Amino acid sequence: MKVLIWLSAPVVLLAQVLLAQISVPYERIRDANKEPGNWLTYSRDYTGQRYSPLDQIDTGNVSKLRISWMHQVNELDTLETSPLVVDGTMFITAPPNMVEAIDAATGRTLWTYQKEIPRDLRLCCGRVNRGLAILGQTVYYASIDAHLIALDARTGTVRWDVTMADYKTGYSSTGAPLAVKDKIITGMAGGEFGVRGFIDAYDAKTGKRAWRFNTIPVKGEAGNESWTGESWKTGSATSWVTGVFDPETNTVYWGTGNPGPDWNGDSRSGDNLYSDCLIALDADTGARKWHFQYTPHDVNDWDSTQTPMLIEGLVEGQPRKMVVLANRNGFYYALDRINGKFITGRPYVKQTWASGLDEAGRPMRLPDSEPSVEGKLIWPSLGGGSNWYSSAYDAKTGNYYVNVKEMAGIYHKGEADYKPGAFFNGGGQHDYKGEEPYGAVRALDGGTGQMRWEYKLRFPSHAGLMTTAGGLVFGSNGSSFFALDARKGDLLWRFEAGGAIIANPISFMSAGKQYVVIAAGHALLVFALD
């Protein structure tokens, strides 16, 4: 017993030194570019670009990248976490219910928080979690049973724990919250259970709800007429991936998911607002400034929840502030982020359901392109041209890097009876065996969506990208983690991680050394130069 105490004492001492320093006021996140060695919010900064200004690891030396440390988690679910790194301390989530603080230099655990979760969760896609938010001395965690929990960043003790919604009726939470000024903004999941979606903001200190934006308007509100009968009450439109924030205009941009039931739209004629939308909200009040709907009356489960990106660029010679996104429906979109107006769009993968986008950016759906009882072959598959995992953007080159799936699905339409907490799908998808699916990392022109290069992947991948000032794009395929030359797409380095990679990479600096991090299987892998 004595020996144990002796052994653990130095670790605890080190932890206190590291953690005592942690404090992340809003201004630090807003000015994230002033501290390129940290990773303070889900996408590093508020633009959603998942770009690291670190350049120690570059095209010339990336081939010497080696494992620096590994952190294994004693759980069987696959890690999908995107870590935060603050002044030498890393914060991760581990499924199904854990948050951990880790010494970023050694991989040693500093504290662990484990939430008790119910056994009768209603989940479509596993007990996953994708990350955290930090503000001040508090870490914020949206748990799988739809709670938002504030933890003391120094010790992991609970400061407050609020229930966002009742998990028994199908609500859950999987995304990283977003800290904005004095509030914690968070989405929710459950789009396969006929829930009614929302985006919430909570007072960071007290946990009191500051506002809620219901993603489906009630009767009498504008937009409700886009649903027939009572279908709006079970129309889903969830918000399960982290959004972005523009401090200049005080606007939060957040994507919404599929309408329910997913594959049978008979009971919900109309556009089904605000499903499959990008929504611009006032960060203080949650009031809607504008919305843009990518897939009106979706019947293919093409959520538009992926993290949008704020970029600046020239469009026909004029500087424009844009919000861009490679949508699950197969089209790339650039919108004016001030007024939400469509600027341009084009397919970035094979798609067979629309003849194109009209002047307002609305897709022109082809006849006979909806799921049927017998099954309808459509590109892209329900996994989409891309999915929740992050794309990346380099402002210097104007390249938008996206991990794409070239894959079709045979979409079936079935019955859907709503029962609280039960699947409410109305069909499904079978794999199409006629054409071998593949994946690719593609560099698109951020302003137009035109492809500049691609690096083909043998299998479609379900993992995010990061680009760095070292001229690199980091990505994953299956259990391989790799680096490409950001200018041409050449493969420069690869590592066989031995576990499925379904996560976004990050990079940070500790003691003058740049590290690159990816979660693979049940482990977190941290790389540095020799």
Next chain:
Amino acid sequence: MKIVFLFSFVIAALAADTETKVKLPNSRADMIHGEKLFQVHCARCHGPKGEGSRGPTLIRARLIHAPDDAALVAVIDDGIRGTEMPGAEAMSHHEILQTAAFVRSLGKVPQQPVPGDPARGAEIYRTKGNCGACHSISGEGGVAGPDLTQIGEARSPAYLRESIVDPQAAVPEGYVRLTVVSKAGRSVTGVRVNEDSFSIQVRDDSGRSFSFWKSDVARVDKPQNKSPMPSFRGQLSDLELTDLVAYLASLKERK
């Protein structure tokens, strides 16, 4: 004391947990819904009546991976590791229970005996069919074709018969024969063992394994016919086929 108390409480809870019997629903509505779910999620492999196809027949009183109802629910929920049986991704717990109840009802259907003489079938396997040149049973035989040690467990007799007379229609998932030609001019023909974006592993017909970096590979040829197995249509009489299928269907447990 508190710790001891807590500890014993946990043990008791665990014990109670493992002893919990799963109660399958048995109302008519549950069975009808269970059958519907079975048609959507299970019938593609196990056949519309559970008679088996690519997957084994479920018309039997004892299911190897599901000796009791709790195990059956777990199999439907999680799948079976190391086999082609996937877990139910799109079913609620209650729907899994309904599906399990329907599967159990199949076990009460009298099982059709497999016609034919397995002993004569074994003889045809060794002699006229020469199946062991490419297939192995309990480690005996070739490695070019899939292992057949437990094939009677995995496939229905009808499926086995089809794969003998029309091998192209029954290529197992992931079984790909190809020729890899390296930039250095080396050529290896065999079964793809593994492949990712950066490398490919191939086992040739003698059983040797090769691994290539794709950057070193000039080309990978995949023949149009997915299966190198010859069709035995017309090569074996109807009776011989029946006997051979009876033998293969009897291969159920690893010796």
